[in-house]
Amino acid sequence: MRLYNSLTRKKEELVPLREGEVSIYACGVTVYDDCHVGHARGAVFFDVLRRFLEHRGLKVTYVRNFTDVDDKIIRRANEEGVSWREIADRYIEAHERDMGALGVRPATIEPKATDHVDEIVELVRDLEGRGLAYAAGGDVFYRVRRFADYGQLSGKRVDELESGARIEVNDVKEDPLDFALWKGSKPGEPAWESPWGPGRPGWHIECSAMSMKILGREFDIHGGGRDLLFPHHENEIAQSCGAGAGFAHCWVHNGFVNIDNEKMSKSLGNFFTIREILDRFPAEVVRLFLLSTHYRSPIDFSDRALTEARAAVDRVYTFLKQAEQGAAEGWREAPAALVAAVDGLEVDFDTAMDDDVNTAAALAAIFERVRLFNRVLTEGDGAAGRAAAAAMAAEVRRLGAVLGLFQDDPEGWFHAGVDLDEQEIEAKIAARLAAREAKDWARADAIRDELAGAGIVLEDGGGKTTWRRG
RNA sequence: GGCGACGUGGCCCAGUGGUAAGGCAGGGGCCUGCAAAGCCCUUAUCCCCGGUUCGAGUCCGGGCGUCGCCUCCA
Numbered sequence: 001m002r003l004y005n006s007l008t009r010k011k012e013e014l015v016p017l018r019e020g021e022v023s024i025y026a027c028g029v030t031v032y033d034d035c036h037v038g039h040a041r042g043a044v045f046f047d048v049l050r051r052f053l054e055h056r057g058l059k060v061t062y063v064r065n066f067t068d069v070d071d072k073i074i075r076r077a078n079e080e081g082v083s084w085r086e087i088a089d090r091y092i093e094a095h096e097r098d099m100g101a102l103g104v105r106p107a108t109i110e111p112k113a114t115d116h117v118d119e120i121v122e123l124v125r126d127l128e129g130r131g132l133a134y135a136a137g138g139d140v141f142y143r144v145r146r147f148a149d150y151g152q153l154s155g156k157r158v159d160e161l162e163s164g165a166r167i168e169v170n171d172v173k174e175d176p177l178d179f180a181l182w183k184g185s186k187p188g189e190p191a192w193e194s195p196w197g198p199g200r201p202g203w204h205i206e207c208s209a210m211s212m213k214i215l216g217r218e219f220d221i222h223g224g225g226r227d228l229l230f231p232h233h234e235n236e237i238a239q240s241c242g243a244g245a246g247f248a249h250c251w252v253h254n255g256f257v258n259i260d261n262e263k264m265s266k267s268l269g270n271f272f273t274i275r276e277i278l279d280r281f282p283a284e285v286v287r288l289f290l291l292s293t294h295y296r297s298p299i300d301f302s303d304r305a306l307t308e309a310r311a312a313v314d315r316v317y318t319f320l321k322q323a324e325q326g327a328a329e330g331w332r333e334a335p336a337a338l339v340a341a342v343d344g345l346e347v348d349f350d351t352a353m354d355d356d357v358n359t360a361a362a363l364a365a366i367f368e369r370v371r372l373f374n375r376v377l378t379e380g381d382g383a384a385g386r387a388a389a390a391a392m393a394a395e396v397r398r399l400g401a402v403l404g405l406f407q408d409d410p411e412g413w414f415h416a417g418v419d420l421d422e423q424e425i426e427a428k429i430a431a432r433l434a435a436r437e438a439k440d441w442a443r444a445d446a447i448r449d450e451l452a453g454a455g456i457v458l459e460d461g462g463g464k465t466t467w468r469r470g
Numbered sequence: 471g472g473c474g475a476c477g478u479g480g481c482c483c484a485g486u487g488g489u490a491a492g493g494c495a496g497g498g499g500c501c502u503g504c505a506a507a508g509c510c511c512u513u514a515u516c517c518c519c520g521g522u523u524c525g526a527g528u529c530c531g532g533g534c535g536u537c538g539c540c541u542c543c544a
Contacts, residue, residue: 002486009474011486029544042544072542156540160472203542225544226475232543254544255475261536265543292493293483297476298537308482308494315493318507352484360484364492371492371509378501378509441503448505459506468507 001056001354003221004296006229006251007153011356014250016220021059024050025211025248027224027232028110030067031091032076035098036271037286037301038257038264042225044287045254045295045357047104048403049221052353055402063214064107065207066092068114069190069200084190088114098274102283103404109214113206117192120201120209123243124181124194132242135196136172138184144177147238153251154230179235181205204235211240211248218246226253226296254295264301272301282416284405285310291359291403312367313405314414316396319370321410322377323393326386334388338376342391345369349399359403366396414468420454429458429465 002011016022026046029039043064050062068088077084096106113120124140127133132146144150144158151157161177180202185191191198201209211222217240224233233251240247257264264271277286289309293299332339345365352361373389381388400406415422428447435443448458455470 027544030542035544037544039544045544070542154539155473157472161540227539227543230539231541256538256544258537263538263543267541267543288493297483300482302482304494305482311495312493315507322508355486358484360493361491364484367492374508375510378507436503439503445504452506457506460502461507466507 001052002356003250003252004356005249006233006253009155012250014220016058017218017249020057021061022053022221023061023063023215023219024221024223025063025065025207025215025219026107026222027207027228028064028066029091029095030070030072031088031095032070032072033091033266034094034273034275036257036264036266036273037277038225038271040099040102040104040274040277040286041257041290041295041299042254043099043104044102044290044404046223048291048359049252049357050107051105051402051404052357055399056350060108061215062107063109063111063211065210066095066110066112067203067206068092068112070203074189088112094275098278101278102274103287111210111214113201113210114190116206116210116213117201119213120205121182121192121194123205123209123212123239126243127181127239130242130244132238133181134174136174138197138199139172139180140182140196140202141173141178142181142235142238142242143174144179144238145175147242149241150238151234153237154234156230156234179204179231181239204232205239207232208236208239208243211236212245217244219248221250221252222248223252223254226255229253255298257290258298258300259302261300263298277306281306281310282313282413284313284408284413287404288313288363291405292363294360295357316366316370316400316406317408317410317413319374320393320396320406321414323373323386323389324410326383326390328387328390328394330384331387331391334381334384338372338381338385338388341369341372342388342395345392345395346399349402353402362399362403366399369396414466416469418456418469420451420456425451425456425467429467432458433465 001014003014004010005012024046026042029035046062046064050060053060069084073084073087077087080087124133127142128135128140132143133140134143158177182194182196182199182205183202184197184199190200192200211219222233237247259270262268262270285306289306290299292309331342348365349362352358352365369392373392376385376389397406428451432444432447435447451458451467452470456467457470459466459468
């Protein structure tokens, strides 16, 4: 497959280091608060990338870390008067709950920075020995100008960075561009012993240390949100390649979630947490929404967009509900065009996904088939046609799984989130059926209207009446 | 100021030089007791101006507009 490599700024064929295996490191979250929809986008994207590679028969080792020691965690702990560990644990748990609810599979390995302090110290010592790091006042900094390739990933030039004058002022640094590898601890702050005195890791070093520890000094894919590209990933490259590692071959960055055309972010305060959204929309709706735009483009978050995504997911489940009523036996006897449509879905799907994870095009391939086989089902194309529709449904489910979509039971999907008691609904449907048989249309419609008022939509068809949430 | 991305029908969104996928919404029709769902039909000078090419939404240049990174941020 081809993936856009931020390092070379073009799509490149993914050629794994070890045949048949792919190693991925994606930067996770700093656990100091609940995750919002922006975090969900990154998590869902890498989840889908991983599932697709597995679908293609590759063995994927997917690492996603937790940054569990950091200034923001400490600040939050101080505000609440609890330990930093308590804050970190609380939000790791919240992250697992929210991502799990979104259908994001746990990564193969989910390391925490604080479990890898030894490796971090070791890496900093290595850099110090190479003259790329220096201790100053209990801290250790990276000597940015010593690393010739600095700026390669972000396309920034060291001289231009300095003129920006937006760099942290710090008297002990040799150069304003230098960044912290190790931070000396003040009393009461989390601290680990080190050659430079008690302290804790800087932000960027943990990802270098953990990725190389777990995946090796050279691995296939490293990624995260676009905003991590600079300085975080640039600094990781400086740290790892500075220490002589080959490091990541392909850098993959997902775009932002916007609100009213503006980046959703903590600092702007214009965010919705995953939990808030899942309160109002099913996980699959959120996933389809996130996957309906290419991962590198910005995506605008709105109620309207979510509502449209819900209608789209409903459309697929409506098809599955109809198509799965029959068996797929003998479907190859169906007209050639239908057989080709079934066989062609995986081809179209894979072609789209092979091209830099084009989930929007992959979804389009599914929707094309939904329309085609809805026609087959309404026009009653005989037993073979119905069998082909059932076969198509099975393919939609199999490939939907790669996106983490369309795995629910249609009835469960359409009945979820309804307040009324199901037996009560069935009783009203039976009463309406009696009225219809007596041709008492006024009474039949009154019952339907009553249910509609409770958000229940009735559908007559195939001699039966079914219901779903509106 | 430096670097970069984007601008496709009413809305969202795909499109790897050869006359535009898909979703949502609207209108008309079929089906239905009426509906709902489904199906059929229906709407695009691809931001503007130049250029390259037999041919450009797709490549190049300029303009306008929007956004992002350069500071913690998925």
